[in-house]
Amino acid sequence: VASNDYLGLAHDPRVRESAARAANQWGTSEGGSRFLCGNLSLYQQLEERLAAFLGKKAVVVHSTGFGANLGAISCLLTPRDYILCDRHSHASILSGCQASGARLVPFAHNSAASAARRLDRARGGNPQGLPFLISEGVFSMQGDVAPLPELVALKSQEPRLLLYLDDAHGLGVMGPGGRGTAAHFGLTRQTDFIMGTFSKSLASIGGFVAGDDETVMDFMRHQSRALIFSAALPAANLAAALTALEILEAEPERVERLWRIAGQVRDGFKQMGLDTGASCSTIIPVTVGDDLLACLVSKGLLQQGIFAPPAVFPAVPRGRAIIRVAPKSTHSDEQVARLLAAMASVAQRHGLHLPPRERPPINPGHR
Numbered sequence: 001v002a003s004n005d006y007l008g009l010a011h012d013p014r015v016r017e018s019a020a021r022a023a024n025q026w027g028t029s030e031g032g033s034r035f036l037c038g039n040l041s042l043y044q045q046l047e048e049r050l051a052a053f054l055g056k057k058a059v060v061v062h063s064t065g066f067g068a069n070l071g072a073i074s075c076l077l078t079p080r081d082y083i084l085c086d087r088h089s090h091a092s093i094l095s096g097c098q099a100s101g102a103r104l105v106p107f108a109h110n111s112a113a114s115a116a117r118r119l120d121r122a123r124g125g126n127p128q129g130l131p132f133l134i135s136e137g138v139f140s141m142q143g144d145v146a147p148l149p150e151l152v153a154l155k156s157q158e159p160r161l162l163l164y165l166d167d168a169h170g171l172g173v174m175g176p177g178g179r180g181t182a183a184h185f186g187l188t189r190q191t192d193f194i195m196g197t198f199s200k201s202l203a204s205i206g207g208f209v210a211g212d213d214e215t216v217m218d219f220m221r222h223q224s225r226a227l228i229f230s231a232a233l234p235a236a237n238l239a240a241a242l243t244a245l246e247i248l249e250a251e252p253e254r255v256e257r258l259w260r261i262a263g264q265v266r267d268g269f270k271q272m273g274l275d276t277g278a279s280c281s282t283i284i285p286v287t288v289g290d291d292l293l294a295c296l297v298s299k300g301l302l303q304q305g306i307f308a309p310p311a312v313f314p315a316v317p318r319g320r321a322i323i324r325v326a327p328k329s330t331h332s333d334e335q336v337a338r339l340l341a342a343m344a345s346v347a348q349r350h351g352l353h354l355p356p357r358e359r360p361p362i363n364p365g366h367r
Ligand SMILES: Cc1ncc(COP(=O)(O)O)c(C=O)c1O
Pocket: 064, 065, 066, 067, 069, 090, 092, 136, 140, 166, 168, 169, 197, 198, 199, 200, 205, 206, 207
């Protein structure tokens, strides 16, 4: 229960066959960047299909999700601008912000009120600069969801504000048919840029940014250094993502099943008295706190056949280690029952239902 392959499509025979067919037809590498020789027609098909799926006018695909954030953010902004950015943002977002040279203005995690205060202050000091706000749709460790309606509402305070949503963990999971967090809130149009990856629900590797201003998207296509100066995706990866997207569109019941399973897991953990934090997505962390204890809990689960690695600093703040549980829609009811039984016994052994000071001493030799 550790993978980001939320819909279990990485093992779907149709995805595997389409990747194998593409590799047989086009080879295993394009031998250069999209600009040089790697711009296969599959790129265009995938970009058009994704744009239609998301309800955006244009999509620019990069070779990784990391590269999409790095390349897009750094080319959209200049040192004259400023970026309001959620404090829990992914490293690739921060790298993009740093590379842009724009002033980084972090706001408290998932707090639109904090963003509003920071926006006010930053705007006062730099009335000419372009304001840009970045949040993730679903936060990958805590499984909590951005307060998108409140973030969009900041546009009434500052109409020039552009909103960039990293929906790496929302695509394929949130919203109608897995169309993502913006679709979940009915705010696709108001969300200026939607970023996503193929490395989670879409069973491949690669990343993209979607937007409605075709001139800006064309600019990105020609200015993103991570796109221009990096090798194009192999055909197999493009074909896998395209087929996964087709399956997602044709079989929305996969998304429904994922939510059903996640609901059972969350309810089960809560009944055990475990702390699942602010999670309201299909990522369900169990808060453990201590890094070593998290490793022991994870080891105890593994001994019962459950792979759920611990997330420790710097993936989470210091002293806030978790076991990150992320079910897939292809898990069976029997597997869900096994996970719950294993977690119940391990949690009981380590007193995870108790406040940290009342738990048994942490014993590294614990088996
Ligand atoms: C929120 C977020 N953004 C971007 C990325 C980068 O995506 P990729 O791993 O596909 O390069 C990740 C992946 O871990 C992520 O969790």
